[in-house]
Amino acid sequence: MGGHYLQGGVGELAAMDFATISVEDDDAEAASAIIAEYEKSNTSKPVQHRNKSIFTTPLILLTLTVILMLLLAIIFSDYR
DSSP: OBSGGGGGGBTTBOSSSOOBOOOOGGGHHHHHHHHHHHHHHHHSSOOOOOOSOTTHHHHHHHHHHHHHHHHHHHHTOOOO
16 A cells, blocks of 8 residues: 555645555455445445534624724724
């Protein structure tokens, strides 16, 4: 196996063909069968998306509130 540590470089590297698997010539047919079985079973399962975080919405609201308060403070300040 090789190249799998390059997955962390996505964004700076092209996002494809990182991981490689090398096998002996005698094992190529068996390896191909294993890969085909894996790909077949991997595509039949539905992808379930999980909620990223329970804090996402409150964090956005807090950030917007702070920005609004800063803007109001600037607008209504007596600084000349």
